[in-house]
Amino acid sequence: DGVMSAEGLLDNPALFAPAFKERRRLTKKLRQITALETKEAAALSEEESLKLASKAANEHVLARLPTTEVSSLPPTATEKQTQQQQKGTSATTTTTCGTESKDPKQFEEETAQILLALEYLDLALLHPPVKGIASVVFHTRRICRDALTSFQLMGDLIKCKDIKEARAIVVK
CATH class of the missing domain: 1.10.287 (Helix Hairpins)
Structure with a gap:
């Protein structure tokens, strides 16, 4: 914490x-x-x-002096897309049937974020934080922000009332 x-x-x-x-x-x-x-x-x-x-x-x-803005967070999904568009590439690719699929690297990053969030939530179940669910939701959002945003689950996570509910949303 x-x-x-x-x-x-x-x-x-x-x-x-x-x-x-x-x-x-x-x-x-x-x-x-x-x-x-x-x-x-x-x-x-x-x-x-x-x-x-x-x-x-x-x-x-x-x-x-520092040349660029310093942030402790990795870039968000939106920032990544903006950076890739500036480079002339896109975060999504179109398959032969015309549907969009995620870039494999982005998919791996989001999968790693989800696994880390699940590990965090399991530990939070075993050792409930003093500050309660608000702290757990905040940390879970920080851990897997890109994945929650791309799957449009951020709002659901914010509304969680307990750790098990938060875990169920991350598993989705």
Whole structure:
């Protein structure tokens, strides 16, 4: 339960916001410096000369900042589809009879998520959490979010009143 709670804290985007704010600030500064480099040295003011001299230090700091948004979660099914569409592929393929079937890799990932969720639910039955069904539903949703979304079972899981009911939904 503690691991899942810690993982949930990492989803807070404010945790990483200062680094991204600093990245934007340094990027702007470097754009200004690049514009100053095109000016003649004699035409630079003292302030502009100092900015130009700080270019290497700013580039060094910028290189150490995270380049992309950090998330403790793997991408959702929607995010995966968006990424694949940007690459020019689709998460589903059309079979010879015209029906859609899942990508084998996505199917394996969802199967692994479901098995992990079932193992978690079995342990929750043996050792009921102090916070009750709400905690179990939350963790189950996090474990097999992609599978629940693709099979449209997320709403059913959220409405569960006990662990056995949650397990029955995941088994579907």
